[in-house]
Every structure is written in structure tokens, then in C-alpha cells.
Amino acid sequence: MIPLTHRLALLLFAACGLAGFASAQDTWPNKPVRLVVPFAAGGSTDVIARLLGQKLSQLWGQPVVVDNRAGAGGNVGADAVAKSPGDGYTLLMASGSITINPALYRKMPFDTKKDLVPIINVAQGPMLVVVQDAAPHKNLKDLIAAAKAKPGAINFASAGIGSQVHLAGENFADAAGIDLQHVPYKGESLGYSDLMAGQVQMMVGNFAAASALLGPGRLRALAVTSKVRMPQLPDVPTAHEAGLPGFENIGWFGLFAPAGTPPAVLQKVQRDTTRVMAEADVASRLTAQGMSPVLSNSADFVRQIDRELVRWAEVAASRKLQLN
Secondary structure (H helix, E strand, O other): OOOHHHHHHHHHHHHHHHHHHHHHHHHOOOOOEEEEEOOOOOOHHHHHHHHHHHHHHHHHOOOEEEEEOOOHHHHHHHHHHHOOOOOOOEEEEEEOHHHHHHHHEOOOOOOHHHHEEEEEEEEEEEEEEEEEOOOOOOOHHHHHHHHHHOOOOOEEEEOOOOOHHHHHHHHHHHHHOOOOEEEEOOOHHHHHHHHHOOOOOEEEEEHHHHHHHEOOOOEEEEEEOOOOOOOOOOOOOEHHHHOOOOOOOEEEEEEEEEOOOOHHHHHHHHHHHHHHHOOHHHHHHHHHOOOEEOOOOHHHHHHHHHHHHHHHHHHHHHHOOOEO
16 A cells, blocks of 8 residues: 555645646647648638638737648648647648548548547638630530530649549539549649649639639639529529539638647637637638638537548549549
8 A cells, every 4th residue: 555645745746737737728829839731822721721820829929820731632731730749739720621531542641530639610611613714615504515525625623632622623523424634733722823824624612712813814703612692703603503403512621630639728729719710800801702700619520520521432432533
């Protein structure tokens, strides 16, 4: 039996340790926080991350440094976060690619369910089916007809294999019953550059990034993938109206942390993100880009992740998409 004096010493040590742990959480963050974006700068994930990072920096009194780690449809950046210490100082701003890649890759560098913790779904918005402004396709039916006339002749760009822009294109092709060729890039903005130059023929891109490029000599929107028209583009029909009954594809952007991150830190990130995203100027900036704050709790976000893992596995099987 442990002597009484030893037991008292152990209890005192444990109490001091718990007090120190609580104190550490109370003072988090006391140094810069790295927010990893798994795509190149300029895309929708990057835009949301920089808006949120700026606001959290002001609230926390510490820099929130956006770190773009592009590659493998988001896997490179997500893997870097999954293998980081679970101390709250490395976070991931992910898109729907986090639920897509497990359906595409036979060998994932990390386990989405075990190595990353969903914190909060920050924002979401519809996508746009866009073509080069000079393209002969004047509406969605024209594009679908051209693709059916020459299967495989039309290329679509994406933000990388496994990105939500990639699967949005595959989802569109599946719904339309057409054969499109996928051309992956290391970021959404790079795909738009080649689309405007005529190197690829179409893209189903995030509304926030695609809508900023609409205009003469640049891009033309054929349809929006929401259930209703967007007030920012009232003349652009929904895909349902334009010839794909019932079609909908929504992009989203959410925060994750490495497994093992203290619950108190996760709760603070969730609470503070909800606070800053509810600010009037943030809401107006999101609305201008066709986005809206979601701000789900972690339990709802986990359920969303689980549903999408199943959904994208079905789409990948239907499109016969499998890598490595």
C-alpha cells in the first residue's frame, strides 16, 4: 500500500497538472495559429479562410497565418494537418474534398474519420456551370447536346483530383448522361485561367470564385446548381430550369483540427468562429459572393461528413473513378 504521505503528494501533483492544463486552455492561443488551405491561393477555400483568419486574428490577438498547401485534390494539405500536433495551433480549412478523396483513392495518407476532428461547417454556397464567354454553347442544353454529339470531346477543369469542383463536374456529367474529360489543376483559380484562355471547355466551380470572373471576354454562366436562382445573378437559370430536373450541388467549407486536440480548444474555435461569422460585415461579404454562413455544431457537422462519405462513394462508383 502507498503510504499516506505519498498518496497526498500524488494527489497534489495531479491537481497541479490539471490546473496547469486548464490554465493552458484559458490562455490559448498564446502564439500564431496556422490555418492550412489545401488548395492554391485565389480559390473559394482560400477566400473563406482569409476572411475568417483576419477576424480571428483580431479576436485572439494572435496572427492566424494562412498556409496554402495544394496538391492531390486537398490531400497534401489535409495530411499535413492530420500529422500535426493536436495542440490547436494547426487547423485545416477544408472543402467537400475531405469527404470525396476516400471514395477515389485506394490508399489515403490519412484517415478522415480518425485523424481529423470536424469543428464547424463555416459556410456554403451553390456552384456555377461556366464556359468561356466566346464558347458556342449559349445555354446548358446546348452544352449537353454538344457533349452527347462528341463523347469525350469536352474537357472540364477542376481544382484538383478529389476536389469538390472535380466531383461537381462528375456529378453534373452523371446527371446529364454525358462523357466529359477531367483536367485537374492545383487550385480553382488556375482552372479558370485556362478556361478563359480556351484550353478547357467548361467548369462547375464554386459560386464565390466563378461569379467574380463573369463578363465579356472572360466567362459566361449557363446555370447555377442551387434549387433557386441566386439574387446576385437573377438572369442565370438553375440547372433544374435549364434542363437537368432536380439537379443540385452545394459546395461547403469547414474547419478541422488534428485528432487529440483538447476539447476546450475545439469549443473555443467553434464558439469564436460562430461569433465572427455572424458579424454584419462578414455576412454581407459572404452574401456578395453567393455564400451563406452555416455555423453548425460539431455533432451536426460529423453527421454531414458521414452522409457525404456515402454519397460520394456512390458517385465515384457510378463514374468508375478510382485512383492508385
